[in-house]
Amino acid sequence: MSTPPVTLTINGAARSFPLPADTALLYVLRNDCGLNGPKFGCGLGECGACAVLVDGRAVRACTTRLGTLAGRTVTTLEGLATDGEPHPVQRAFTAMQAAQCGYCLNGMIIATVALLARDPAPDEAAIRAALRHHLCRCGTHMEILAAVRLARDDLAVSPTEAARMEPSS
Amino acid sequence: MTGPREKALAAYLEADDILLVLRPGSANAPDIHLAITGDGTVIAFNGHVDLGTGIRTALAQIVAEELDVPFERVSLVLGTTSAAPDQGPTIASETIQITAIPLRQAAATARRHLLARAADRLGTTVDALTVDGGTVHAGSAAIGYGDLVRGRHARVEIDPAIAVKPVADYRLVGTPQPRTDIGPKALGLWTYVHDVRVPGMLHGRVVRPPYVGYDHGEGVGTSLLAVDESSVAHLPGFVAVVAIGDFVGVVAAREEQAVEAARRLKVTWKPQPPRPDLNDVEAALRANPARTRVLKHEGDVERALAAASPAMPRTYVWPYQMHGSIGPSCAVADWRADGLTVWSGTQNPHWMRRDLARLLDMPEEAIVVERHEAAGCYGRNCADDVTADAALLSRAVGAPVRVQLTREEEHGWEPKGAAQVIDVRGGLDLAGGPVAYDFETRYPSNLAPTLALVLTGKLPPVPEVAEMGDRTAIPPYAVGPMRIAVHDMPPLARASWFRGVSAMPNSFAHESYFDELANAAGVDPVEYRLRYLTDPRAVDLVRAVAERAKWRLRTTWGTEGGEGDLLYGRGFAYALYNHGKFPGTPAAWAAWVADVAVNRRTGVVTVTRVTVGQDSGLMINPDGVRHQIHGNVIQSVSRVLKEEVRFTGTGVESLEWGGYPILTFEETPDIDVLLIPRPDEEPRGVGESASVPSAAAIVNAVYDATGLRFRELPLTPDRVLAALQGRQRIEQRIEHRAAVKRKAKRWFGLGVGIAGLAGLAAGGLALAAPFRPAIAPIQRPDPAVFSPASVERGRLVAAAGACAVCHVGPDGVALAGGRAFETPFGTVRATNITPDETNGIGGWSFAAFQRAMRQGIRRDGAHLYPVHPYTSFVNVDDGDLQDLYAYLMTTPAVAAPAPVSALKPPFAVRGLMAAWNALYLRPTTVAVDPLKGEAWNRGAYLVEGLGHCSACHTERNALGAERTGPARLAGGTAEGWDAPAINGTAAGPVGWTEAALYAYLRDGHAADHGSAGGPMAAVVKSLAPLPDADIRAMAVYLASFPGTATPEAAAAARTAALAASEAARADAALVAPEGARLFEGACAACHEADGTLAPLALNSPLHADRPANLIRTILHGAEAPASLAARPGSPAEVMSMPAFAASLTDRQIAALATYLRARFAPGKPAWTDVEAASADARRISSKGG
Ligand code: FES
């Protein structure tokens, strides 16, 4: 069956895909768009490795089907930077060396961007709750938590940075 | 160029401006360890790979230090067989301790060579030179390394006797160095093996045999009976099915197409022999035949033990655990007649190459392994297995193939960390010292051959016995008589080394035991250890860690006190990790103080803080060491508190993160790392060592808090609670909730029907003519005869009647028929209702069509079964039927017959339906009530007629007829799903309001009830083209039944239901602890997020009398509310619920359902027989599919 194309915005550009509506967004991003930030971890919505922003909200690309995204805006790890400048959260993760293998890093960064966009001053409990369903097997939790705190504190002192928290589309 | 490749060895050997440093004696077949190019770049080669631990950075630091070049100028080539030397597998943090040595010597050799040249060029002696930042200075003259290299191709061999830089001169090594890979990883710019794409690449998936996680024994490699290629050959993008022995794989053009083909491929396997029950590892290991190896025997152990007072025999049990890489393994292979290239995350590139050569019958030299980073693996995961899978598929299709394993395959098949059972006999002497130490450890290892070798039969499935249970088997304490033995035994489940291999369990026993001795002797446990420790570095470390943690002496448990339900405790443990073949190589010294809080009401153990000290000699990159220790602490806390692989009778049961939970952010302890500075001592492997004392430290802390000694892991809440309070109380709670088994309400009341209908048949034939006259066929009407307006109205009639939902064809072809409906009478198949003359209804006149719709009689006069809801359609008015006819006659004809129904006797006799009709087909019309307004009347027409809601939402009698009276619309079933009551008596905690009914029918989602699932989701989709007014009308009509809620009542009920569920949280976890874990790992990410889903406490299926809908939703998943929502821009959830049929067993689903019921419908009686219901649901759906 030929399928009517689904049109959505990915990292600021309008894209159209003549693919079945039940195609997982993760495969479209990775294989059709060459965006390697989102990773396949479980395909069951459990681990968070595949997280992306849909209209600014963190969702799991492995369980999100293309057909639900018509007219929506998707931002991946690659789309967080503006004018080649890494996003403040990406900078904080690098500064705190918040990765061992780094496979979970995509989800951690996306979750943090979404968290700080809805709550610019999360306390420790709020940070941990926001990352609760993002799994890291290497045990990078200490560095990741430190990176989230750093990003939060940086944003608190720099209003221009804070303005960038809303992922552009 | 095909795919990302490292520059091959030859390129370096042919380069003009280069200095190469080779392995000694390798001049003829050069092994390059270091290269310096004309622009001053330094390239270091190492046969080990970076498993996510940052050795790339540490090795670069070593090379930069030795050569005096800036860190940034050094790059690393790791693992790749086309360039890097074979240095064996990357194991046990050996890289820094072992393979760094030739690299350091290579750098020193290069430096000496370059300085000699510089002295020449600058006309001075080597002694007069200094080096800074890769530039050689002699007074004011200076020359760079690059300049010295340019213009020549030079080769030198490593001088193993060369003097390396004294530690005192180090400037770079020992200072914190940020890792070079993290920046690009944070931007999504790093190429993991998962990200490798090769031109022309296809996608493969494997289909594994039923002996999940076993690589030896009966049936392994010989269980495949049949693969039915025709089950997938028609799928879009399909390329091939490959089957060799028990190896089965599919290849398709796109990844999701390969996923679908693997899911749908019909494969038949032999029934599997039962295997030892590994949920009772102690019994299984004791029953496993073993060969005993005595590692140490000093003094007369038996005599000493006879004098013990008290004697303290103890047994410690360690479960199977898994590495649990966050990214399931992935590889790309490109097979050509002249050679194979694989892109792999292997940690043993050269070893794997040997296996590939054997698997594919090709010479090793024809294989290139390009090594890319993968997700961290902490031992061994499926990286090699998937590489071999990809190679087999690539060879079969003659194109590059990428294979991505699923989460379930990685969990199921990764070689596990082995279980272990350890017996210690000992006790106290009269002075309170250890009288003797008799230690026996059982370890079922194996070398986990590359899976494809076993599956294809290249390797016989015979177990190999590895000698791997001996790591750190000898305790660090000076005890008189001592006997240490290891029982080497064949594997049970597939296993391989996992971080702290056998040392972690062995130290768990040693360090628990010494704690027990200290306690029995009435001595502080740290003090007790210090009495018997002999290694001065151990003594220093133990003292330093105790001091750092502010250890207070204790001689009894309970001194840390508690508050509320919490009891606090601290525990100590120490170990020196010994790895490699016995007697092994010691790595770093490590000691822990663990602080725990034990909740005596819930049994939850929280590790709140870990103080961990490590002495690893010279630290190359102290920041890296600290991060490694953090990682090891967190992972080992996770293993000790939570991790245990569960098994079914034939394979691994834990196939995803709900069944195998790991530590989350909310459970992460504070960690205080104490690094002992020893810059003058040789560097030791870091990180892994820090895991080894973990289990005993935590168990000792739990003892300190509670006085209870746990000798079996993990410390799950149920295990801890059982010990704290005895099992009894939990069992009482479960009994309290035991349910009254409810009489099942089923489609066509199974079991009564046969006799009843047979009896009816005899009399019935007299009542009504079984055969009706055929109506003469016509030529298919020309679509042009139907007015576009009529066709369009007909499209809406079809939408309201949801014709396409049931009459769907294979792979979703509209109206082509074939969908199977399981009934107690047999399988009824929907017919082809496209206008094809032979196979569809093209030859049907309107009169024939109308008769079929209203009376259930086919054009040829045969009766249809009442699965076709003609008892509702009898109410549809003529105009609508004409429009529907017009619409159907203008849809594309499908010239394929739908499969025929397969009914059991006597039902196969369609004529019996005549009798049935005489009894049940009532030529009624929908009641019209002008007083109730237009919307109500329209709604009544849609609900009772066209929409045929009663077909599913009304229970049927023994003969399959809808019940009447109060049963009408009071709930029925559809395809195994429960269709809940829609007459105002639904079971959910919040009553339906008109607004909720509207939202549900329009968008498939109501905030107080949840989302449409199963057949209802398809109905909502079908209703999408209808105008809002029609949907509103249905809501108005349905809301007119008594019992419908007012908005105020609904709001109050909502608040009450949410509060009740919150209050039930802790109790539910006590009733179903495993269910609670499954929920947390598999469900809560979406269902407890502050997202857009309806709270589960309001979810109708969880409040229903039967778990039917819940089970089906878990098995098959649910579509995202956003894909049902007809209103554009609605904020509905975009994520769908995945199907868990391949991820959870019936037993797990039962545990989960029990928890969900107790937690989210706390007022309702528990369900019974959920496991059987789940098995039933699977059987039905596999038949219906
Ligand atoms: S891959 Fe999507 S949540 Fe795990």
Ligand code: FES
């Ligand atoms: S850094 Fe490896 S999984 Fe998180």
